[in-house]
Amino acid sequence: MKFxxxxxxxxxxxxxxxxxxQFTRAVLAKGHxxxxxFFYHDGVNVGSRxxxxxxxxxxxQKSWSDLAEEHKLDLVVCIAAxxxxxxxxxGEAKRHGKGEGAANLAPGFRISGLGQLIExxxxxxRLVVFGD
Amino acid sequence: xxxxxNKSPFQTTTLQSCLRHTRKGDAVLLIEDGVLxxxxxxxxxxxxxxxxxxxxxxxxxxxxxxxxxxxxxxxDGINVIxxxxxxxxxAQHKTSQAWL
Amino acid sequence: MxxxxxxxxxxxxxxxxYVNRKAPYGTIYALEALEVVLxxxxxxxxxSLAFLDDGVFQLANGQDTKGIGMKKFANxxxxxxxxxxxxxxxxxxxxxxxxxxxxxxxEITYEDENDDFKEKPSIILVSRAExxxxxxxxDVVLSF
Numbered sequence: 001m002k003f004x005x006x007x008x009x010x011x012x013x014x015x016x017x018x019x020x021x022q023f024t025r026a027v028l029a030k031g032h033x034x035x036x037x038f039f040y041h042d043g044v045n046v047g048s049r050x051x052x053x054x055x056x057x058x059x060x061q062k063s064w065s066d067l068a069e070e071h072k073l074d075l076v077v078c079i080a081a082x083x084x085x086x087x088x089x090x091g092e093a094k095r096h097g098k099g100e101g102a103a104n105l106a107p108g109f110r111i112s113g114l115g116q117l118i119e120x121x122x123x124x125x126r127l128v129v130f131g132d
Numbered sequence: 133x134x135x136x137x138n139k140s141p142f143q144t145t146t147l148q149s150c151l152r153h154t155r156k157g158d159a160v161l162l163i164e165d166g167v168l169x170x171x172x173x174x175x176x177x178x179x180x181x182x183x184x185x186x187x188x189x190x191x192x193x194x195x196x197x198x199x200x201x202x203x204x205x206x207x208d209g210i211n212v213i214x215x216x217x218x219x220x221x222x223a224q225h226k227t228s229q230a231w232l
Numbered sequence: 233m234x235x236x237x238x239x240x241x242x243x244x245x246x247x248x249x250y251v252n253r254k255a256p257y258g259t260i261y262a263l264e265a266l267e268v269v270l271x272x273x274x275x276x277x278x279x280s281l282a283f284l285d286d287g288v289f290q291l292a293n294g295q296d297t298k299g300i301g302m303k304k305f306a307n308x309x310x311x312x313x314x315x316x317x318x319x320x321x322x323x324x325x326x327x328x329x330x331x332x333x334x335x336x337x338x339e340i341t342y343e344d345e346n347d348d349f350k351e352k353p354s355i356i357l358v359s360r361a362e363x364x365x366x367x368x369x370x371d372v373v374l375s376f
Binding site: 149152153155227228229231 | 261284285364367368370371373375
Binding site for chain 1: 243277373374
């Protein structure tokens with residue numbers, strides 16, 4: 001079965017991105033396909049490579065990046081939500097004149113439009129929402 | 133339909149609103165702080181008890197464990213599942229609705 | 233998808249429901265949900281909006297955001313009809329428990345292209361039981 005996942009909250013303040021991560025791992029463990037994970041609202045902050053959680057805490061960005069690498073997951077950060085909250089890839093950083101090295105999008109994530117979320121709804125068998 | 137609730141019933145009316153929109157054959161899964169709603173003998177437990185015949189109730193075990201809520205303290209008849217059980221529930225229902 | 237639809241290679245539109253249960257401005261959910269609805273309108277799906285609990289305040293009349301320095305987006309709901317988004321299910325019980333009536337909400341209409349472009353109301357007042365029925369009929373339920 002083809003699953004898609006929507007993450008509406010950022011890391012650490014809310015459990016949503018933790019639950020989504022555990023859920024996504026379980027979807028893969030059960031042999032289902034994950035079409036895409038879409039990060040919206042503060043969820044885009046999961047895609048910041050600049051977070052530095054304490055060593056004895058989990059690193060949500062890294063966990064998602066690692067999972068994406070291992071399973072070739074499509075992790076999409078909403079462009080409009082990301083711009084509001086200062087999550088930029090190289091192209092966006094340049095386009096908005098934010099200076100060299102300003103890009104902070106973590107490995108395994110890509111920035112794209114809300115159409116990607118609608119597409120998940122159309123093409124997946126199941127869409128599961130995590131938020132607050 | 134599968135409904136997920138992640139809020140404590142002592143904090144918001146989310147669980148109450150969800151339950152009022154459930155239909156016969158639906159499933160409700162309590163996750164995150166929503167697991168507090170599974171406790172028996174509370175001001176809120178009557179709402180779940182009142183829907184137990186028509187609706188199947190589930191609790192995400194890891195979330196209950198994290199909050200020190202054991203099976204013995206839960207409303208009778210609530211099923212405790214893990215993340216893979218969550219995936220199965222989603223697969224079994226055509227749609228899922230998150231009550232955020 | 234039906235076999236007939238498969239044969240023609242044409243996909244049957246899915247039923248999308250956007251569930252709005254939060255008041256505007258205090259959090260960004262209402263605004264960013266509206267942004268999804270606007271983008272989603274281009275995909276030719278069968279779209280409905282549900283307004284229940286505090287979500288009914290998103291449609292309230294007389295919003296004035298000058299004093300809080302935020303953009304008022306309430307007018308955008310009225311434009312959705314032009315994008316083919318014409319079904320706004322508003323829950324009666326949610327209005328009642330908040331001391332509101334239909335008259336406290338903005339008038340939202342659309343031009344029905346199947347009926348000589350007659351102007352028709354987009355807001356459909358439903359009971360809780362009717363809204364539960366609408367929810368049960370969906371293929372995709374998006375909440376924010």
